[in-house]
Amino acid sequence: MILAAGRGERMRPLTDRTPKPLLPVAGKPLIQYHVEALARAGVSRLVVNHAHLGEQIVAFLGDGARWGVSITYSAEPAGALETGGGIQHALPLLGDGPFWVVNGDVWTDYPFLARPIPEGSLAHLVMVDNPEHHPQGDFVLSGDGSVADAGDGRLTYSGIGIYRAELFTGCQPGAYPLAPLLRQAMASGRVSGEYYAGRWLDIGTPERLDMLDKELRRT
Template sequence: MRAIIFAAGLGTRLRPITDSMPKALVPVKGHPLLEIAILRLKAAGCRDIIVNIHHFGEQIIDFLQAKDHFGINIQISDERDLLLDTGGGLKKAEWFLKEEPFLVTNADALTNLDLRQFYQTHLQNDALATLAVRQRESSRYFLFNSVGQLCGWSNVKTGETRLSRDEPDLKPRCFSGIHAISPQIFDFFPAEASVFSIIDTYLSAAATERIVAYPHDGDIWMDVGKIPQLEKAGEILEAVLPR
């Protein structure tokens, strides 16, 4: 099993902490977010991980070296010259990910979602991508039909709606920042662009391909994107860290 951890974000909502460190190394009770993500992937059976870096990227390189790469194969996808967004980040790491279905997680997504089961469900679904989603309030939603297939996306603040399939009674679900993706996704990436969102690719591919929801409302989940969430993250850490 292979995976990529998105760790290149600027972490602007966690300032002033991220004025001197990358968001991925912000600690929760002494455990950097990146460490938590790696340990969870390792516990799920993942032995090959690539981490993209940008903001204070050298600190992430030094951290992984100090931890002896947690005893597994951890590679770096270096975006220090240009931040590539989620789609561009995957495109740059294609050389590492293209041989088999892989997991994707944001470094700041804390959850006790069973990653092994999530990955196996993706394999059984024979989908292009499987997206972990929840019912919660947000400004942006994926839109799924009655059988959980992606049909569109909406931004409730701006009123923008983008449809890949025109189907009735679409259900809005909020993305948890965790995907399982088949390598055929790379066929849908724009040939010329280097900076683009994976959301754009999903919406384009969903017109012809199966991209499906994986509801996990029964799990613990938190986006550690702001100081208040960081303070609350310590309360769920024991349930999130693998034993």
């Protein structure tokens, strides 16, 4: 599942007329990098949620055939459903097994290779070094591969993870964040993770978008 429903307030005025996942980087919309990476990794069925200017996302991606994938859309009401509510809303489209989730507003060269989520884990998070704009990090990745909410050596959650539908058991439909669910699962030892040292950037501001554009045009 590619999360593409956010309004992108910090990216305004760029996102007033263009949804953030369609903002171009080195001549290619951000979301296309994810579609291509997932296709290369053998992921054939994608779900994309959308809200703000979502018709543009549907028009650009279509059914996914040109990348060799099948894309289904999870439309959300105006204002979107936040990350937790958006994933729960899309669960009927995501099948019975574990599924990838990736934020549509990050760029990375992470390889989405097939890997089993550890037995008993409700979520498996890809963690990265803390960027300058988020020095405090999010969670702690232990040597045994478990992820905790408190402790030293905090890393940043990359916005890439593998989830089980059971994480959302008991949740009421509607808008709500994902982080409280993850922290609840961490408290019972049911979140695992991995560290990724490759290239990753959260495209949260026009300045970071421009920085990435220049970097990719040089490479």
